[in-house]
Amino acid sequence: MAKNRKVYVTESxxxxxxxxxxxxxxxxxxxxxxxxxxxxxxKWDVYAPFPIHGIDEAMGQKRxxxxxxxxxAAGVGVLGAILMQWWMSGVDYPIVVQGKPYAxxxxxxxxxxxxxxxxxxxxxxIGMLALNGLPRHNHPLLKKERFLAVSDDAFAICIESGxxxxxxxxxxxxxxxxxxxHIDLVEGD
Amino acid sequence: MSAHxxxxxxxxxxxxxxxxxxxxxxxxxxxxxxxxxxxLSMLFLLMGVAGIAATVGAAFTAAGKMHAMASFxxxxxxxxxICLGGMFFTLxxxxxAAGWSVTLRxxxxxxAMLAPVMLIIAAIVPVTDLxxxxxxxxxxMNPGYETNYLLGKKAGFLNPGFFLIRLGVYFLxxxxxxxxxxxxxxxxxxxxxxxxxxxxxxxxxxxxxxxALTTAFASFDLLMSMDFRFFSTMWGVYYFAAAAFSxxxxxxxxxxxxxxxxxxxxxxxxxHFHDVGKLMFSFTVFxxxxxxxxxxxxxxxxxxxxxxxxxxxxxxxxxxxFYLLCFGHFIAPFxxxxxxxxxxxxxxxILVGLWMLFIHFVDMFFIIRPMVTTRPGNEALTPFxxxxxxxxxxxxxxxxxxxxxxxxxxxxxxxPIRDPRLPEAxxxxxxx
Numbered sequence: 362m363a364k365n366r367k368v369y370v371t372e373s374x375x376x377x378x379x380x381x382x383x384x385x386x387x388x389x390x391x392x393x394x395x396x397x398x399x400x401x402x403x404k405w406d407v408y409a410p411f412p413i414h415g416i417d418e419a420m421g422q423k424r425x426x427x428x429x430x431x432x433x434a435a436g437v438g439v440l441g442a443i444l445m446q447w448w449m450s451g452v453d454y455p456i457v458v459q460g461k462p463y464a465x466x467x468x469x470x471x472x473x474x475x476x477x478x479x480x481x482x483x484x485x486x487i488g489m490l491a492l493n494g495l496p497r498h499n500h501p502l503l504k505k506e507r508f509l510a511v512s513d514d515a516f517a518i519c520i521e522s523g524x525x526x527x528x529x530x531x532x533x534x535x536x537x538x539x540x541x542x543h544i545d546l547v548e549g550d
Numbered sequence: 551m552s553a554h555x556x557x558x559x560x561x562x563x564x565x566x567x568x569x570x571x572x573x574x575x576x577x578x579x580x581x582x583x584x585x586x587x588x589x590l591s592m593l594f595l596l597m598g599v600a601g602i603a604a605t606v607g608a609a610f611t612a613a614g615k616m617h618a619m620a621s622f623x624x625x626x627x628x629x630x631x632i633c634l635g636g637m638f639f640t641l642x643x644x645x646x647a648a649g650w651s652v653t654l655r656x657x658x659x660x661x662a663m664l665a666p667v668m669l670i671i672a673a674i675v676p677v678t679d680l681x682x683x684x685x686x687x688x689x690x691m692n693p694g695y696e697t698n699y700l701l702g703k704k705a706g707f708l709n710p711g712f713f714l715i716r717l718g719v720y721f722l723x724x725x726x727x728x729x730x731x732x733x734x735x736x737x738x739x740x741x742x743x744x745x746x747x748x749x750x751x752x753x754x755x756x757x758x759x760x761x762a763l764t765t766a767f768a769s770f771d772l773l774m775s776m777d778f779r780f781f782s783t784m785w786g787v788y789y790f791a792a793a794a795f796s797x798x799x800x801x802x803x804x805x806x807x808x809x810x811x812x813x814x815x816x817x818x819x820x821x822h823f824h825d826v827g828k829l830m831f832s833f834t835v836f837x838x839x840x841x842x843x844x845x846x847x848x849x850x851x852x853x854x855x856x857x858x859x860x861x862x863x864x865x866x867x868x869x870x871x872f873y874l875l876c877f878g879h880f881i882a883p884f885x886x887x888x889x890x891x892x893x894x895x896x897x898x899x900i901l902v903g904l905w906m907l908f909i910h911f912v913d914m915f916f917i918i919r920p921m922v923t924t925r926p927g928n929e930a931l932t933p934f935x936x937x938x939x940x941x942x943x944x945x946x947x948x949x950x951x952x953x954x955x956x957x958x959x960x961x962x963x964x965x966p967i968r969d970p971r972l973p974e975a976x977x978x979x980x981x982x
Contacts, residue, residue: 412981414979414981415979415981417981432888459850459852460852467845467846467849467850468846468850470842470846471846
């Protein structure tokens with residue numbers, strides 16, 4: 362991982378983001394993804410206008426750590442809610458309500474549930490955005506006119522220059538072998 | 551199959567759905583028991599006879615008639631819930647036109663078919679109580695309460711004639727729903743007529759409404775009316791939640807056992823268990839949600855006829871069962887089933903399913919058995935006095951249920967072999 366990574370630049374001195382190739386059908390991009398995965402690439406992505414079933418396995422994607430983030434937040438929310446209510450109504454300001462005990466667990470439940478859900482929802486949303494590197498204002502791929510079609514009818518694979526196995530010539534020729542069309546260098550970082 | 555397509559005039563599609571008649575996974579060895587469950591069913595029958603004999607015998611020991619009746623009812627209402635849950639899942643799978651669950655639906659249909667049988671078994675104690683023991687367990691049947699003000703207000707509903715009529719209505723309704731859905735499915739096995747699926751769906755539309763009302767009222771009659779003072783508008787939902795909870799666990803247990811017996815290979819996969827596990831998880835949460843809602847509102851509003859029901863269940867040892875339910879019916883299954891790998895593993899679901907069935911009967915025990923310990927004169931009894939009677943009764947009726955279920959499973963193909971959505975079920979995959 363830590364080996365000296367080359368920084369590629371174009372003739373005009375622009376940094377290279379990666380190499381993009383287009384594929385005609387979901388099946389083509391699916392099978393190409395399997396080959397890219399088997400070639401050992403790690404920093405790359407498949408772009409498609411809709412979710413392709415099974416693409417996660419074809420890309421060799423690991424399961425996300427998002428559930429762990431959500432579960433941790435749920436734990437914090439639940440424990441925090443119980444502690445807060447117990448301290449408020451049992452320690453700091455005990456007050457008799459309807460002749461019930463000072464800190465009964467029953468009325469704590471709805472608030473514990475709500476706070477657990479609230480923390481989980483926030484953590485899941487924010488965690489998802491953070492793991493995806495969002496929000497961001499621009500992306501090097503958006504400069505490519507042809508790339509915009511991936512939200513309509515095109516399927517593409519982009520292998521990024523940050524990948525350890527990335528090599529401008531070899532990566533391009535591999536994508537060619539896999540049946541990629543309109544192979545292009547993407548500039549930007 | 552193409553010959554069938556030509557014969558069936560109402561097949562307008564021009565081409566028949568995928569022809570699976572020669573599919574290797576649907577070979578008889580994979581989708582029929584062929585007598586391989588006979589040994590186990592005999593074991594269940596033995597357990598059933600022994601358990602019921604012990605329970606009946608307990609009536610003549612120190613435990614006494616009332617204890618024996620209550621224990622029998624713990625077992626019968628628990629087993630009835632499992633069967634009613636099967637009916638609910640059959641209905642809901644048809645209503646939602648579910649494809650994934652087709653390979654599991656026969657198990658649900660068989661459970662549903664056993665609901666009327668279990669109702670007869672669950673009616674033995676109340677009818678005996680009405681005619682012979684005169685309100686030993688079902689207090690409203692006791693002539694000693696005839697002048698009771700609260701009972702007087704409820705006598706329009708809680709009277710012997712109407713009670714028996716209602717039991718008859720439940721029996722007819724459940725027989726009609728279960729028999730129609732099961733026979734449509736079996737007829738499709740023979741004819742391959744895909745339009746029978748639509749008929750089942752139509753039946754499920756009115757069937758769901760009838761099921762919901764009869765289940766709720768049956769739970770009022772067979773459980774809530776034991777203490778005629780008590781009432782809860784949540785009661786029907788509570789019993790329904792118990793039914794779906796226990797039934798989801800049973801479906802997982804049966805499916806995993808069939809898989810271990812070498813049946814349904816490739817027809818029920820980790821994908822199906824994942825979804826059954828989700829049902830187990832969601833009805834764990836659902837039960838907890840409505841059980842707490844019922845308890846919480848009664849706790850808050852503090853109305854004596856309602857609170858007395860929970861007060862006696864939070865003292866004299868019953869509080870242990872109360873907290874066991876909080877832990878075992880919610881926290882434990884929640885924390886275990888939340889993991890994806892648990893839901894996808896048949897062996898893990900067997901362990902979780904067995905626990906869920908255990909805690910389901912503890913739930914019934916918590917509802918019914920305090921009737922015995924709180925009866926005047928029984929102050930010395932704890933929840934655990936003569937607990938063997940409860941264990942015997944539950945094992946006995948689980949034996950009867952297991953025996954009947956295996957016999958039914960052996961009577962037909964284990965999956966609806968010509969259901970038009972069978973290919974969808976066989977290809978089923980969770981993409982998350």
